[in-house]
Amino acid sequence: MNEFSQWSSLHLICLLACLVAVIATIVAGIKLRKRPTWEKRVRYGLAFGCLFFWVVSNGYGFFGGRLDWSESLPLHFCNLANLLGAHALMTRHCVSQGLMYFWTMALCSWAFLTPSLYVGPAHLWFWLFWLYHLFIPVATAWILVSDRFHPGWKDCRIAVLLTLAYMTAMAALDAFTGWNYAFVGATKPTQANLLDFLGPYPLRLLWMALIGATLFVLLTLPWLGSSPRPSRPTP
Numbered sequence: 001m002n003e004f005s006q007w008s009s010l011h012l013i014c015l016l017a018c019l020v021a022v023i024a025t026i027v028a029g030i031k032l033r034k035r036p037t038w039e040k041r042v043r044y045g046l047a048f049g050c051l052f053f054w055v056v057s058n059g060y061g062f063f064g065g066r067l068d069w070s071e072s073l074p075l076h077f078c079n080l081a082n083l084l085g086a087h088a089l090m091t092r093h094c095v096s097q098g099l100m101y102f103w104t105m106a107l108c109s110w111a112f113l114t115p116s117l118y119v120g121p122a123h124l125w126f127w128l129f130w131l132y133h134l135f136i137p138v139a140t141a142w143i144l145v146s147d148r149f150h151p152g153w154k155d156c157r158i159a160v161l162l163t164l165a166y167m168t169a170m171a172a173l174d175a176f177t178g179w180n181y182a183f184v185g186a187t188k189p190t191q192a193n194l195l196d197f198l199g200p201y202p203l204r205l206l207w208m209a210l211i212g213a214t215l216f217v218l219l220t221l222p223w224l225g226s227s228p229r230p231s232r233p234t235p
Helices: 009-031 036-062 077-091 093-112 122-144 153-177 203-223
Strands: none
Touching: 009 036, 009 077, 009 122, 036 093, 036 122, 077 093, 077 122, 077 153, 093 122, 093 203
């Protein structure tokens, strides 16, 4: 109960619980398409959840003597995804929707498969970690199912450019400070992760960019030829 290790029975239980939550979101999104009042309530409830757990999870690292400038700032992609998810849900802005889709599937999914988590259910951080990450795929599921957002090549191009721009900014910050925000610094998490296979720093940054861009392209292909429903701002 005090420790967490990747691909343990506890990890598999967490993944199953997250999968059930995403499936429930998809079912609810489909059922509420013709019930706009309830759809709006659930939409704003999910947006509130994104914001609430962003505040609580990041606040946890700032108080109680846990402040560490190299780890506590909300600068990782998953930190930004909570804010992005809330914005996409509340406004239905196409750029936010596109970024949420690509970041969730290509970037934030690694937080579920290879989580940088060391403590078990006996610690508050265990629950905050999973809850704030869970709202990322849940928000994306709602965007895809309820808003019927279908990413195209334009969404892919914008997502690639914005993601590379943010990676560049974080790489410069990490190089200057010795930190590792967005995992583009010289150090690596101690637990197993994809970075272990990408070679030494800084060459692995090139591989990260190429792999990320390739994944974005592959994630666009299944939607080509579909009939997207235009996103509309919520009044």
